[in-house]
Amino acid sequence: xxxxxxxxxxxxxxxxxxxxxxxxxxxxxxxxxxxxxxxxxxxxxxxxxxxxxxxxxxxxxxxxxxxxxxxxxxxxxxxxxxxxxxxxxxxxxxxxxxxxxxxxxxxxxxxxxxxxxxxxx
Amino acid sequence: xxxxxxxxxxxxxxxxxxxxxxxxxxxxxxxxxxxxxxxxxxxxxxxxxxxxxxxxxxxxxxxxxxxxxxxxxxxxxxxxxxxxxxxxxxxxxxxxxxxxxxxxxxxxxxxxx
Numbered sequence: 188x189x190x191x192x193x194x195x196x197x198x199x200x201x202x203x204x205x206x207x208x209x210x211x212x213x214x215x216x217x218x219x220x221x222x223x224x225x226x227x228x229x230x231x232x233x234x235x236x237x238x239x240x241x242x243x244x245x246x247x248x249x250x251x252x253x254x255x256x257x258x259x260x261x262x263x264x265x266x267x268x269x270x271x272x273x274x275x276x277x278x279x280x281x282x283x284x285x286x287x288x289x290x291x292x293x294x295x296x297x298x299x300x301x302x303x304x305x306x307x308x
Numbered sequence: 309x310x311x312x313x314x315x316x317x318x319x320x321x322x323x324x325x326x327x328x329x330x331x332x333x334x335x336x337x338x339x340x341x342x343x344x345x346x347x348x349x350x351x352x353x354x355x356x357x358x359x360x361x362x363x364x365x366x367x368x369x370x371x372x373x374x375x376x377x378x379x380x381x382x383x384x385x386x387x388x389x390x391x392x393x394x395x396x397x398x399x400x401x402x403x404x405x406x407x408x409x410x411x412x413x414x415x416x417x418x419x420x421x
Contacts, residue, residue: 191351221408230397230413231352280351282409297401297409299344301351 189215191283193300200271201308208266208303210281216261217283221297222254225278237264271307279303310335314398314412321388321419329383329415331372331398339400341365341374341381342409346395355383355396388419 190213200206210220218239223231235256237243243256253275255267264283268275282297315330333341343355343365356365361376370385381398398412 228414230411231409233408233410236408282352296354296357298354299352 189213189283189285189296189298191281191298191300193279193281193303195303196301197304197306199306199308202272203270206268206271206305208268208279208281208305210264210266210283210300212262212283212285212298215283215285217264217285218261219284220258220264221282221284222256222264222266223280223282225280225302231280234266268305271305273307276305276307279305310337310339310400310402310410312398312400312410312412314396314415317395317414317416319415319417321417323390323419323421324387325419327383327385327388327392327417329396329398329417331381331383331412333379333381333398333400335379335400335402337402339402341372342399342401343370343372343381343383344397344399344411346397346414348394352397388417390419390421393417393419 192211194209220237222234225231233246234249235243235245237256237258239258239261245251258264280302282299284297311334313332340359342357344352345355346352356367358365358374364373372381372383395414395416397414399409401409
């Protein structure tokens with residue numbers, strides 16, 4: 188099946204530093220990747236949609252200068268949390284949309300990475 | 309706008325009990341509906357899906373039927389196992405509109421032996 192990896196799996200950083208999180212589709216090409224944020228005991232909230240070779244589309248309320256997204260290739264998207272603060276501490280999850288295959292085949296199924304736990308001190 | 313509402317957890321059951329996790333949705337178009345599962349320490353996995361009204365998705369003993377008249381997609385399993393303990397998320401997406409998944413808040417299921 189389609190596999191999506193994230194790196195790092197967890198990171199602790201000091202307030203004011205920047206952190207980069209990578210999302211890779213390992214065995215398929217993903218023209219679209221999504222970045223979500225998950226707070227404890229809450230649902231995943233979509234932050235942005237990332238299309239290869241173009242600017243990301245951010246959801247309302249998400250600061251695009253704070254959360255920089257780059258989708259430079261069909262298998263890699265990065266999320267950079269700039270000047271991180273304690274309130275940015277969260278679980279960040281990416282997903283990649285497959286143009287085919289999946290549970291029912293050819294249905295643009297999304298495959299999720301295992302997530303990255305960010306703690307800002 | 310589109311939204312998903314699912315029952316609050318946690319749900320605590322004994323092994324072999326019947327499981328129902330309720331999910332209702334609001335959508336402007338004709339969405340596809342999904343159930344995802346997140347096992348402890350792992351990423352989200354698609355459990356089952358349904359793409360149109362009256363479709364039944366099934367996988368690993370779990371079932372859910374897309375009910376347009378009640379805008380529901382309740383998850384059921386006849387006999388749960390300890391290994392089913394996880395967080396379950398109901399979600400919808402309107403692929404034709406190119407939208408991402410919209411998730412419910414998740415329901416934690418804990419099954420004891």
